[in-house]
Amino acid sequence: MAQPKTIIDKIWENHIVHQEKGKPDLLYIDLHLIHEVTSPQAFEGLRMKDRKVRRPDLTFATMDHNVPTRNRHVIKDQVSKKQMHTLKENCEEFGVPLADIDHPDQGIVHVIGPELGLTHPGKTIVCGDSHTSTHGAFGALAFGIGTSEVEHVLSTQTLGQAPPKTLQVKVEGKLGTGVTAKDLILAVIAKYGVRFGTGYVIEYTGETIREMSMEQRMTVCNMSIEAGARAGLISPDETTIDYLRGKRHVPEGEAFEEAADHWRSLATDPGAAYDATVTIDASKVEPQVTWGTNPSMCVPVGGSVPNPDDKEKDYEKDEIQRALQYMGLEADQPMTSVTIDHVFIGSCTNSRLSDLRKAAEIVRGKKVHEQVTALVVPGSKTVKEAAEKEGLDVIFTTAGFEWRDAGCSMCLAMNDDIIPSGERCASTSNRNFEGRQGNGARTHLVSPEMAAAAAVEGHFVDVRAFSKNSQFADKEV
Amino acid sequence: MEPIRVHTGLVYPMNRANVDTDQIIPKQFLKRIERQGFGQFLFYHWRFDDDGNRRSDFSLNEEKYNNATILVAGENFGCGSSREHAPWAIQDYGFKVVIAPSFADIFYNNSVKNGILPVKLGSEETQEILRKAEQESLKLTVDLENQLVCDEENLEFRFDIAEYHKEMLLNGWDEIAVTLTHADKITAFEKNHAY
Ligand code: SF4
Numbered sequence: 001m002a003q004p005k006t007i008i009d010k011i012w013e014n015h016i017v018h019q020e021k022g023k024p025d026l027l028y029i030d031l032h033l034i035h036e037v038t039s040p041q042a043f044e045g046l047r048m049k050d051r052k053v054r055r056p057d058l059t060f061a062t063m064d065h066n067v068p069t070r071n072r073h074v075i076k077d078q079v080s081k082k083q084m085h086t087l088k089e090n091c092e093e094f095g096v097p098l099a100d101i102d103h104p105d106q107g108i109v110h111v112i113g114p115e116l117g118l119t120h121p122g123k124t125i126v127c128g129d130s131h132t133s134t135h136g137a138f139g140a141l142a143f144g145i146g147t148s149e150v151e152h153v154l155s156t157q158t159l160g161q162a163p164p165k166t167l168q169v170k171v172e173g174k175l176g177t178g179v180t181a182k183d184l185i186l187a188v189i190a191k192y193g194v195r196f197g198t199g200y201v202i203e204y205t206g207e208t209i210r211e212m213s214m215e216q217r218m219t220v221c222n223m224s225i226e227a228g229a230r231a232g233l234i235s236p237d238e239t240t241i242d243y244l245r246g247k248r249h250v251p252e253g254e255a256f257e258e259a260a261d262h263w264r265s266l267a268t269d270p271g272a273a274y275d276a277t278v279t280i281d282a283s284k285v286e287p288q289v290t291w292g293t294n295p296s297m298c299v300p301v302g303g304s305v306p307n308p309d310d311k312e313k314d315y316e317k318d319e320i321q322r323a324l325q326y327m328g329l330e331a332d333q334p335m336t337s338v339t340i341d342h343v344f345i346g347s348c349t350n351s352r353l354s355d356l357r358k359a360a361e362i363v364r365g366k367k368v369h370e371q372v373t374a375l376v377v378p379g380s381k382t383v384k385e386a387a388e389k390e391g392l393d394v395i396f397t398t399a400g401f402e403w404r405d406a407g408c409s410m411c412l413a414m415n416d417d418i419i420p421s422g423e424r425c426a427s428t429s430n431r432n433f434e435g436r437q438g439n440g441a442r443t444h445l446v447s448p449e450m451a452a453a454a455a456v457e458g459h460f461v462d463v464r465a466f467s468k469n470s471q472f473a474d475k476e477v
Numbered sequence: 478m479e480p481i482r483v484h485t486g487l488v489y490p491m492n493r494a495n496v497d498t499d500q501i502i503p504k505q506f507l508k509r510i511e512r513q514g515f516g517q518f519l520f521y522h523w524r525f526d527d528d529g530n531r532r533s534d535f536s537l538n539e540e541k542y543n544n545a546t547i548l549v550a551g552e553n554f555g556c557g558s559s560r561e562h563a564p565w566a567i568q569d570y571g572f573k574v575v576i577a578p579s580f581a582d583i584f585y586n587n588s589v590k591n592g593i594l595p596v597k598l599g600s601e602e603t604q605e606i607l608r609k610a611e612q613e614s615l616k617l618t619v620d621l622e623n624q625l626v627c628d629e630e631n632l633e634f635r636f637d638i639a640e641y642h643k644e645m646l647l648n649g650w651d652e653i654a655v656t657l658t659h660a661d662k663i664t665a666f667e668k669n670h671a672y
Contacts, residue, residue: 017662017666022640026662028667037508038561041511041512079509130559146590147587148561149587155657156653157667158656228553228582294556319494412504414505433497434500
């Protein structure tokens with residue numbers, strides 16, 4: 001029998017266009033996603049050298065980072081407006097399909113790729129955006145690239161890449177009630193740090209992952225970059241295939257069954273070797289809250305803010321000290337004593353229908369705390385419409401949430417959705433870097449359920465102790 | 478892209494780990510559609526207060542670092558987003574070399590593609606440079622050809638760099654032009670590829 005291979009090896013081998021000793025492999029790219037922020041200089045580069053887009057049919061663009069989430073067409077910031085307009089002009093000039101602000105498919109690029117069925121197992125997918133790792137949930141090799149690389153892919157449909165090392169993150173055991181995919185990935189990053197994945201592609205394996213829905217898998221893969229890995233993926237299985245069946249850009253009928261057989265064959269072979277493996281016991285994971293200024297600065301909700309004096313090395317003390325100062329927290333303060341001013345439910349980590357359902361389940365019949373401003377921003381127009389069909393918008397607005405239009409919004413605050421300096425936000429996004437949600441803003445990363453519970457209480461609470469309404473509990477997507 | 482062979486310059490020491498791309502260039506400056514002009518926004522919220530005044534507590538604002546061209550930092554430099562605006566800002570500000578014990582993958586790649594030389598040294602070696610540069614003005618020579626970092630005294634560290642990255646920096650290649658020499662292979666690949 002042939003040597004057992006990982007899915008990473010298999011996808012790699014299927015995409016080598018050219019190999020030369022001492023050089024990166026030239027890989028073919030099956031899908032190139034584009035947004036307004038990281039593409040203008042790439043198109044400009046093409047124009048300057050009189051180059052074309054080689055495969056507009058394998059390229060797909062949307063607007064997400066700058067778009068307003070209310071009063072859609074009032075873009076006060078002229079520079080934002082110009083950037084969006086430039087994308088439109090570039091797409092027209094080079095023949096690239098675009099879901100612009102008025103298009104029914106518009107949304108966060110990593111939400112709409114899977115939704116439209118553009119994301120398939122076995123594809124190589126790139127985008128000038130680090131959270132491209134999200135698409136790995138389907139068993140695609142998907143990673144973020146810089147603008148020079150965007151230009152390279154536009155022009156050649158290939159990318160030079162050195163073969164990555166492989167890291168298996170094996171998750172066994174059952175996640176407890178109220179503990180989510182978000183808590184799992186935060187706990188992994190808290191345990192191993194923000195650079196343990198550097199130089200690796202992660203494959204998430206194990207029974208816990210197999211039992212997850214596609215949307216939960218996307219949440220896990222989304223944050224691979226926060227562990228330092230450029231890509232994270234999950235071997236396709238029946239859950240993957242069921243999700244894709246009937247999606248717009250997926251083959252139909254017999255062709256679908258053929259494709260599905262091919263996808264199944266890509267899964268990692270039993271006994272395949274990885275360069276490294278770590279094992280996580282999911283049953284020990286608790287709901288997480290970050291306290292600091294990178295995603296590894298994270299504790300279970302029942303825990304407290306760390307004390308710099310407990311660290312040995314000076315630079316470790318400094319790092320904690322600096323984070324505490326920025327975050328306006330005291331050493332040893334219990335996380336549940338931390339009061340919040342804002343709640344943001346959205347971003348490519350947690351803005352899909354199942355995320356909104358879970359959050360709605362918590363706030364149904366309750367009120368947002370009077371000191372809290374709370375926002376729900378669906379990941380795409382499609383998610384928004386589906387949520388409205390089930391009445392989730394009414395649950396949120398009755399509770400006092402604002403119900404907005406699709407976009408990145410407060411995940412990085414490039415539009416008008418900005419947290420004022422010194423104010424504190426419970427956020428379902430993926431980065432708590434200084435200033436991420438606004439200059440001086442203080443971000444705590446949590447799951448949608450934890451964010452919803454915090455919105456009601458005005459401070460962090462353990463969602464497991466929070467009374468629940470179970471109308472949506474058993475519905476999965 | 479400008480080739481880089483040997484560079485001698487003044488060090489700016491930044492003894493912090495995990496300096497992320499949101500700090501290097503905050504998002505409100507990502508809206509421009511040009512490649513140039515990002516240097517004025519480098520480390521913006523560390524350099525300037527809310528009213529746009531220079532902060533006295535951030536050392537890059539000190540006059541003695543005005544002509545620094547070598548940025549030395551802690552582990553995992555450039556983590557976070559894929560924004561190439563980060564190396565553009567570093568370069569436009571005047572830095573030609575960044576030294577750190579480790580870099581985020583995408584940042585590293587983006588730097589090489591813009592002709593910034595990212596130098597990976599050991600943690601102890603980096604700490605030694607940081608210590609020296611914090612005490613007194615430190616000039617380093619970074620020799621890409623021989624993969625050496627030296628000062629004017631007896632400090633001399635070797636660094637590793639992938640052969641291909643080295644070639645690219647030494648020659649200032651246009652990578653797209655190189656790839657397009659394989660256009661026939663790409664076309665042949667497309668004929669047989671199952672999408
Ligand atoms: S939602 Fe946030 S992380 Fe995701 S693509 Fe948009 S800005 Fe990036």
